[in-house]
Amino acid sequence: MKSDDERKIIKTRRPKLNQSERLLIEHMWNVDQFSQSEIARRMNRDQGIISRELQKGNTVDFGQFSRKELLNLPIHARIKYSAFRAEYISKKRSFRYGQNTKLTPELQELIEHWINVEKWTPEQIAGNVPDVEVSASTIRQWARRGQIHINVGTRRNGSKVDKERDKTLREKQQELARLRQKLVESGDLVKHSIFDRPKTIEKRTQFGHWEIDLVLPAKTKDEVQFDNTAIMTFVERKSRFYTLIKIENKRADSVIKGFDLFYKRYGSMCRSITADNGIEFVSWTFLEHVQRELGVKIYYATPSSPHERGSNERKNRELRKYLPKGNTFRNINQPKLDALSDKINMKPMLQALNGKVPADVFEIEYTKLARNRRAYAKRKQKKSSE
Template sequence: MITLGTATLSRFQRGALAQLVSEGHHTYQDMADALGVAKSTISYELDRVNPYDPELAQQDADHKRRACGRHSILTPSLTILITNHLRLTWSPEAIATAFNLSTASIYNWLKLGWLPFNLADLPNRNVRQRRANEHRGTFTSGTSIEQRPKSVNQRLAFGHWEVDTVLSSRGQSRACLVTFVERKTRLLWAIKAPNRTAKTLNDTFGKFMGTFGSQVKSITVDHGKEFADYRSIEQDYQIKVYFCHPYSPWERGSNEYFNRRLRWFFPKKTNFDQITTDEILAALELINQRPLKIHHQQTAIESFRACSD
């Protein structure tokens, strides 16, 4: 019989103890004095393995030594749960909050390779925060973002969107995604367009309005030439178009952030001519169904529906 406990004797001492036990006439104190340990150590050792076998005692001690210390809570089922949500583009922070885990632990498991997910594949990893140069055409007219109401700037008002484009790989195709983010709720929408001309942008915006209609009160864009015919948008839909300062993508921070989320599904080399509407809608659903810290773990869809009621 082997009982639980922590070994304190060396392999040599266990061999010597076995010899003393086999002689049959030594007291616990005699054996303790011979081995240079406390009497209680001998008592514990002999109670732990009975009848005493030094090899069994050593194996038991080695097993307990390996099992001691701090243990990871990462079980196979938890590994699957975390990995599946990472593949759904949930952040480690969102997963930790949803399932009562430590964010630091999830990052540590990723760094140690204990999760079958590459740390570098997390959305928003190693992202350049600003574009150094803009190579497309621009124009300078329009209402400046400086005139946008304070309630819109502070995300207090619903129905104000940021609009941008996500391009195909350079040289492959002119097709792109026109992306829309509602500033208050962070709902993301995207529509494929064959190119970035002003006419195509306005046609695409018409499709967007066909879906969201009265839930659009203003849009904020940059000075790309695809937005040159903004007056038609203002007149046709009775909404206001605001323009960011040149080379200032951070003024459309939500759009920039969620475009990067979209890029997780459609990387830089994507040819959008080859991407279907169903694939785009599937990516949007996954992004919009993620719990957001800014909404106290409510999803963008839930927040949008609450504001729409």
């Protein structure tokens, strides 16, 4: 007779929820308004699975409610389940957790070349060889398992100073990886998809959500730029307010410097940023600075889908009327860009704003935001003094 421990070991694990089951949950929760326990009973699933699934696919934006209003809402009003959203998040998580962990023959050959021929260490390979997107510890694990062949004598004995330096480097990299993993787990360093945006951003009902892009100068026939400067463009989604920041080049430090100037001017009215997948915006350095240090969430559009940032694209076309393609930005300074954006912001928008100008709408929305924040601060102060 098998013991309880043996029964636990051989117990088969239930398969994960599929798209059909998620559609069934969506109907039973949103339409039939069954309880979590009733859905679990009908689907022969654990209630905890149903509870987590409902949270995963919830499309309600809690930011539009106060805590008191939220607690007074019935459970079916607090959770509007979307099978599509839950399926997307599930696929994204499974892709992220399994990403870059498989040792392919091509990757094995590449790592062996850098170790055996170029005499690089795993720490030097990780993060520096473009096609090797794994950590140094992963490379060492593969080597210990015999999945990577390292020639005898390739590992240097090294002096005591070399060994201490390598040890210090490994410790720093491990600490950095540990801290970054904590940030990823906390959500500060997650690269949010545009599909994760709340409805308040999608429908432009809330002020303070911006789109960001880069406008580049002219190129030669060989696709080489005449100069390295660029213009960062920002559009506030609700008011269509447009602002421009000149940067020296597309490197991470210059992009961060340009964003800091934008944030210095408009940080008090910046809730989120929607960007494309350009290398200047998807770098961990930029993401960590904006999301962790400044506390501004970044949403990334689908690659090759400029229509998902339509406001920014339209404003950039407007900018090209003043700065046609084929010109350089060498002689353009920040005051000139400020004057240019002021001119664009004073143009009436007949359809998007019913004939109003972005500058006026922006001023009205900013005044509302400041008034609401003052009222909130007074309520908070009054509550704390009671």
